[in-house]
Amino acid sequence: MATTTTDKPTQERLPAVIRFLNVIETVGNRLPHPFWLFWILAGILAVLSLILSAMGVGVNDPGTGEWTPVNNLLSGEGIAMAVSTSLDAYQSFPPLITIMVVIMGVALAERTGLLSTAMKVSIAKVPASLIVFTVAFMGTVSHVASAAAYVILVPLGGMVFKAVGRSPVLGVIVAYTSIASGYDASPIPTPNDAIFAGITSAAANIIDPNYIVTPIGNWYFNIASSILLAIVITIVTELVLMKRQNLEADEDAEHEDLVITDKERSALRYAMFAVIAMLIFVVILVVPDNAPLRGDGPIGESPFLTGIAFIIAMLFGVGGIVYGFREGTIERFADVPKLMSQGIVSMAPVLVLFFAIAQFLEYFAWTNIGMLVSVSTSELFTGLGLPTWVVFILVLLVLSVVNVLITSGSAMWAIMAPVIVPMLMLLEVPPETSQAIFRIADSGSTAITPMSPYFILALGFMQRYQKSAGIGTLASHTLPLAVCMTIMWSLLFFLWWGLGIPLGPDAPVR
Numbered sequence: 001m002a003t004t005t006t007d008k009p010t011q012e013r014l015p016a017v018i019r020f021l022n023v024i025e026t027v028g029n030r031l032p033h034p035f036w037l038f039w040i041l042a043g044i045l046a047v048l049s050l051i052l053s054a055m056g057v058g059v060n061d062p063g064t065g066e067w068t069p070v071n072n073l074l075s076g077e078g079i080a081m082a083v084s085t086s087l088d089a090y091q092s093f094p095p096l097i098t099i100m101v102v103i104m105g106v107a108l109a110e111r112t113g114l115l116s117t118a119m120k121v122s123i124a125k126v127p128a129s130l131i132v133f134t135v136a137f138m139g140t141v142s143h144v145a146s147a148a149a150y151v152i153l154v155p156l157g158g159m160v161f162k163a164v165g166r167s168p169v170l171g172v173i174v175a176y177t178s179i180a181s182g183y184d185a186s187p188i189p190t191p192n193d194a195i196f197a198g199i200t201s202a203a204a205n206i207i208d209p210n211y212i213v214t215p216i217g218n219w220y221f222n223i224a225s226s227i228l229l230a231i232v233i234t235i236v237t238e239l240v241l242m243k244r245q246n247l248e249a250d251e252d253a254e255h256e257d258l259v260i261t262d263k264e265r266s267a268l269r270y271a272m273f274a275v276i277a278m279l280i281f282v283v284i285l286v287v288p289d290n291a292p293l294r295g296d297g298p299i300g301e302s303p304f305l306t307g308i309a310f311i312i313a314m315l316f317g318v319g320g321i322v323y324g325f326r327e328g329t330i331e332r333f334a335d336v337p338k339l340m341s342q343g344i345v346s347m348a349p350v351l352v353l354f355f356a357i358a359q360f361l362e363y364f365a366w367t368n369i370g371m372l373v374s375v376s377t378s379e380l381f382t383g384l385g386l387p388t389w390v391v392f393i394l395v396l397l398v399l400s401v402v403n404v405l406i407t408s409g410s411a412m413w414a415i416m417a418p419v420i421v422p423m424l425m426l427l428e429v430p431p432e433t434s435q436a437i438f439r440i441a442d443s444g445s446t447a448i449t450p451m452s453p454y455f456i457l458a459l460g461f462m463q464r465y466q467k468s469a470g471i472g473t474l475a476s477h478t479l480p481l482a483v484c485m486t487i488m489w490s491l492l493f494f495l496w497w498g499l500g501i502p503l504g505p506d507a508p509v510r
Contacts, residue, residue: 034411038356041415042363046073049367059372071367081366086359093202093358096351098194098215098309100344105313106144106191107343108320108336112329114271115144116152117264123156124260128164132174135160136233139178140226143186144316149179150454154461168465170241173477176458178233180447181482184409184439185225185489189215189312193222195350195410196435202361203421204431206370214305215312217432218439219504221496225439225489232488236481267326274322278315305506350410357414364418374422381427388427389494392437395420396490399441409442432507436493444486447478 032040050072058069072078090096109115119138126134135157142149157175158168184192193215204211285293286304293304304311320339324330330339364370381391399420402412421434447455455474462469496503 035353035356037411038353038360038414042360045360045363045367045369046078049073049078049369052369052372057372059368059375061371068368068371070369070372073363073367078366082359082363085362089358089362090355093198093354093361096198096354096358098198099191099347099350102191102194102215102309102313102316103343103347104340105315105317105320107346108324108339109144109316110320111339111342112320112324113264113327114268114320114323115142117260117268117323117327119153119156120260121265121268123160126160126164128166131160131164131166131171132237133230133234135171135174136178136182136237137226137230139175139233140182140186140229141188142179143183143190143192144188150176150457153179154458155464158461158465169462169469170237172458172462172465173241173474173481174233174237176454176461176474177447177478177481177485178230180454180458181443181445181478181485182226182229182233183443183446185222185229185443187223187226189219189308192409193218194309196413196438199357199410199413199417200421200431200435203370203417204425206365206374206418206422207425211431212306213431213435214504214506215308216305217504217507218436220501220507221436221493221503222439224496225492228488228492229485232485233481236484240480241477263327267323270326271319271323275315275319278318282311353411357411361414361418370418370422373419374426377419377423378426381423388429389497391424391427392494392497395424395434396437396441399438400444400486403442403445412442413438430508432503433497436496436503440486440489440493444482444489447482448475 049070052070053072053075056069058067060066061068073082119142123131123134123138135153139149139153142153154172154175157171157173159171161171161174162168184196186193197213197215197217200213200217201211204213282293282304285291286302287294293307294302317340321330321336324335324339330336399412399416402416403409416438417434420438421431424434425431455471459469459471459474462474466473502508
């Protein structure tokens with residue numbers, strides 16, 4: 001039988017962007033699970049430490065000026081260190097306890113239905129002209145629910161767009177992209193803030209053993225970022241995506257109604273009153289002179305900021321408990337610890353990953369390779385005379401490439417922070433600034449990479465309204481949003497840094 005041109009492989013007819021994404025997906029899928037990735041990196045580190053130690057390589061400690069040689073992880077001393085410090089390294093890993101405390105409070109707010117109802121009420125009566133901005137902004141706020149944000153807001157985006165007479169397919173795209181490519185920009189402190197702050201602190205300790213980055217170290221910048229990203233999504237959606245011809249939902253598509261019961265509204269009202277009362281109480285404990293949580297030392301050492309994770313957990317927890325009792329998702333006080341434990345269970349994969357990360361960071365610090373790379377790189381940049389803003393761009397590009405392959409933000413930052421944070425500290429750049437750069441890189445490409453499990457989840461929600469939608473359909477719509485968001489977010493960072501505005505309440509100015 002004769003062969004026609006229609007028998008050519010489908011791959012050849014795909015747009016270049018989609019083929020590029022397919023290559024990334026193939027390469028990324030061949031990477032091991034992050035847990036094993038860190039043990040593989042530990043093995044590579046061990047061999048590297050053996051070679052560098054045998055060559056007598058070392059570096060002058062930037063703090064003391066003393067010669068610090070590379071230690072051999074495969075020596076008897078190195079093996080003894082790895083075994084004897086394994087438990088201490090895990091229990092002292094900065095994000096471990098913080099995230100466990102925060103997630104217990106967030107779990108009460110999420111599993112009682114408080115967060116879901118709050119999101120529904122927030123956008124239920126928004127006029128059509130503001131619906132894109134509102135859904136986009138809610139995407140940044142929804143990060144308080146961590147991964148549950150995708151399950152709650154993405155289908156909700158489709159529902160509210162349908163309710164105001166706009167394409168539910170577009171609603172899914174806007175909601176998903178606002179969460180994925182704005183994941184590290186939230187006006188409300190989130191569990192991720194606690195994780196990132198802990199990893200940044202551990203990296204900063206390579207240079208300054210006493211340096212602490214709090215979960216609100218980037219809070220001011222996050223607030224501005226969330227508003228900016230919502231504006232960018234709105235403009236790109238209205239001027240670009242709305243001109244696309246393939247956003248119509250199928251005629252036979254099933255549509256869910258945006259329903260909020262009177263009982264849910266009442267429960268939400270009581271929960272908000274409780275949270276506001278808690279906030280007033282916290283203000284009383286912080287603002288007045290000689291207030292218990294104000295402290296009399298540097299602001300970063302005040303009881304309020306050092307205990308901010310507990311305060312965040314209490315706010316979410318109190319709101320969740322009040323909502324749960326009013327709505328009926330909590331019937332007795334014995335249900336409260338059960339819901340909190342469910343939050344811990346949901347974090348089990350992260351806690352397992354934390355063990356591998358903690359060991360790798362311990363080995364990295366003990367071998368002094370982290371200090372060696374950081375000092376050598378900073379000296380290279382200084383010798384080349386590169387302006388600080390050029391260094392920032394280079395770091396942003398490197399992190400963005402790594403993020404395409406390693407979609408877990410905590411895993412990616414745990415790998416890169418021990419080099420980038422000390423390196424920039426030696427260039428007189430505070431750790432909070434390094435973390436802000438990481439936030440931009442960690443978020444930008446997330447919405448377009450099929451490696452992310454949430455990409456496939458969003459595609460499933462999209463196919464509820466348009467059965468013919470595929471990976472290319474979703475990626476081609478999220479791409480212009482993600483690119484514009486990353487560019488504008490980066491420009492905001494450079495403007496912020498150039499003006500010397502503090503990134504957070506306890507962050508150095510520059």
